[in-house]
Amino acid sequence: MLKDRYDVVVVGGGPGGSSAARTLAEKGLDVLLLEKRPSIGSEKRCAEGLSIGSLKMIKEKMGKIPRKCIAQMVNGAIIYAPNGKEVLIDFGEDAGAIMERKIFDKWLAAQAAKAGAHVQAKTEVVDVIKKNDFVSGVIAKFEGEIYNIEAKVVVAADGVESTVARKAGLNTTNKLINIDSGFQYEMCNLKMRDPKKIELWFGNEVAPRGYVWIFPKGKDVANVGVGVAMTDKPAKYYLDKFIEDNPKIFSRASILEVNAGGIPVGGFLKNMVLNGLVVVGDAAHQVNPIHGGGMKEATIAGMIAGEVIAKSIKKGDVSQKSLSEYNKKWWDKRGKKLQKIQNLREVVEKLSDEDFNMLAETLTGDDLMEFSRGNRFFKLGKILMKKPNLISLARKLI
Amino acid sequence: MKWKIDREKCIKCGACVGVCPVMSLELKDEGIVNDLKKCIFCGVCEKVCPVGAIKVER
Ligand SMILES: Cc1cc2nc3c(=O)[nH]c(=O)nc-3n(C[C@H](O)[C@H](O)[C@H](O)COP(=O)(O)OP(=O)(O)OC[C@H]3O[C@@H](n4cnc5c(N)ncnc54)[C@H](O)[C@@H]3O)c2cc1C
Ligand code: SF4
Ligand code: SF4
Numbered sequence: 001m002l003k004d005r006y007d008v009v010v011v012g013g014g015p016g017g018s019s020a021a022r023t024l025a026e027k028g029l030d031v032l033l034l035e036k037r038p039s040i041g042s043e044k045r046c047a048e049g050l051s052i053g054s055l056k057m058i059k060e061k062m063g064k065i066p067r068k069c070i071a072q073m074v075n076g077a078i079i080y081a082p083n084g085k086e087v088l089i090d091f092g093e094d095a096g097a098i099m100e101r102k103i104f105d106k107w108l109a110a111q112a113a114k115a116g117a118h119v120q121a122k123t124e125v126v127d128v129i130k131k132n133d134f135v136s137g138v139i140a141k142f143e144g145e146i147y148n149i150e151a152k153v154v155v156a157a158d159g160v161e162s163t164v165a166r167k168a169g170l171n172t173t174n175k176l177i178n179i180d181s182g183f184q185y186e187m188c189n190l191k192m193r194d195p196k197k198i199e200l201w202f203g204n205e206v207a208p209r210g211y212v213w214i215f216p217k218g219k220d221v222a223n224v225g226v227g228v229a230m231t232d233k234p235a236k237y238y239l240d241k242f243i244e245d246n247p248k249i250f251s252r253a254s255i256l257e258v259n260a261g262g263i264p265v266g267g268f269l270k271n272m273v274l275n276g277l278v279v280v281g282d283a284a285h286q287v288n289p290i291h292g293g294g295m296k297e298a299t300i301a302g303m304i305a306g307e308v309i310a311k312s313i314k315k316g317d318v319s320q321k322s323l324s325e326y327n328k329k330w331w332d333k334r335g336k337k338l339q340k341i342q343n344l345r346e347v348v349e350k351l352s353d354e355d356f357n358m359l360a361e362t363l364t365g366d367d368l369m370e371f372s373r374g375n376r377f378f379k380l381g382k383i384l385m386k387k388p389n390l391i392s393l394a395r396k397l398i
Numbered sequence: 399m400k401w402k403i404d405r406e407k408c409i410k411c412g413a414c415v416g417v418c419p420v421m422s423l424e425l426k427d428e429g430i431v432n433d434l435k436k437c438i439f440c441g442v443c444e445k446v447c448p449v450g451a452i453k454v455e456r
């Protein structure tokens with residue numbers, strides 16, 4: 001089933017890997033996409049939220065997204081400050097989707113296959129092959145047997161574990177300070193205020209340096225989760241406590257699925273390539289540092305990687321120098337913006353519950369949406385300037 | 399020094415693998431495997447684990 005040579009081997013069957021594989025196959029290259037888990041897309045490590053803009057972008061790249069990939073559309077958000085004060089964002093029309101990743105990820109991989117890539121689940125890459133300082137293939141375990149597979153370029157899209165790049169000699173180890181611990185239940189029999197709106201709770205008691213979310217997948221079904229960072233107690237503790245403290249929502253609820261994961265929320269890498277290697281998605285920490293969304297980022301990065309790799313192979317030069325066009329293009333298109341959002345995160349992390357309450361009094365839902373996109377920081381900076389203890393933080397934004 | 403994993407608690411999410419500075423952890427079908435010859439017992443994996451499945455004593 002597996003050949004011993006391809007133009008490109010892509011490691012990891014998430015959105016990053018599938019997007020890279022599809023782009024490369026569309027350009028006529030011989031591509032192998034390997035996923036170590038028995039089933040692409042499960043178990044999910046994700047709250048499955050995508051904005052409408054991201055949906056459109058993915059559609060342009062990967063093709064028309066079938067209805068079955070989407071659990072349901074949502075039209076806004078309700079955000080709660082620590083004192084209970086809420087900010088409502090109501091778009092009055094579809095503004096985002098809660099996906100069904102076990103279906104969506106499979107569809108993404110199938111789109112890569114349709115373009116000509118060969119996809120193989122339950123095949124783990126255990127090491128990379130290096131020749132004359134060039135990554136020149138992978139060692140993979142397939143049906144219990146070890147295969148040496150040669151490639152001109154290897155794409156490391158292996159998610160938060162990011163072992164492929166590190167085995168090749170590129171240090172992508174995540175700093176503890178730049179990683180959120182996420183824990184989530186998919187639950188049913190919930191009593192949500194409005195199952196067409198996501199709900200978010202902020203505060204240092206509820207979720208230190210993070211937030212609790214409810215992302216509704218239907219009338220009474222939702223992903224209920226928490227992301228926290230640098231806490232003494234594990235993320236699960238905060239979610240269980242939140243559920244216990246909110247019987248109005250959860251008194252009859254049941255748990256359908258248990259999910260966990262690390263979310264790389266920053267620590268963007270200046271260099272994401274070696275001779276014959278490109279790193280994409282979570283493996284390269286490409287996630288929005290404020291809301292932790294990474295499906296869109298991985299898809300964009302996969303696309304850029306695919307284009308640069310195809311060009312390099314055509315030129316017959318897959319050196320680090322040639323592939324580093326990917327660094328430049330990614331930083332221009334996404335990195336600069338995401339770096340700004342990371343600065344905002346550093347400010348938000350230092351806010352006290354009282355500061356959050358004050359912000360909830362002053363900011364509109366529209367402001368919050370813009371912040372998560374990396375815009376309108378000036379306004380936030382000006383509000384923070386009013387509090388003497390926050391002036392130095394505010395300066396970071398203005 | 400001791401490193402312990404509670405396989406009953408572990409969800410196989412891979413977060414610990416990504417933060418281990420010496421790459422001694424691997425996520426296999428059967429769960430997390432630690433190459434104790436490499437481990438420096440820094441405790442970072444314990445800190446990141448969303449379910450508290452890892453305990454490191456130093
Ligand atoms: C709790 C939580 C909530 C989140 N919520 C959202 C959200 O609402 N919206 C959003 O956009 N993002 C969210 N994210 C982030 C999102 O899930 C990731 O950013 C996204 O999946 C990254 O895509 P990727 O392709 O880079 O990696 P992944 O989707 O993680 O795919 C990597 C794949 O590589 C495979 N792999 C690893 N090592 C090997 C190997 N050696 N050989 C073969 N295969 C290998 C893995 O099994 C995995 O399937 C969330 C994350 C978490 C943890
Ligand atoms: S204690 Fe440190 S070195 Fe040992 S497995 Fe955990 S992160 Fe790796
Ligand atoms: S972080 Fe915890 S739950 Fe996740 S794989 Fe490691 S030990 Fe298991």
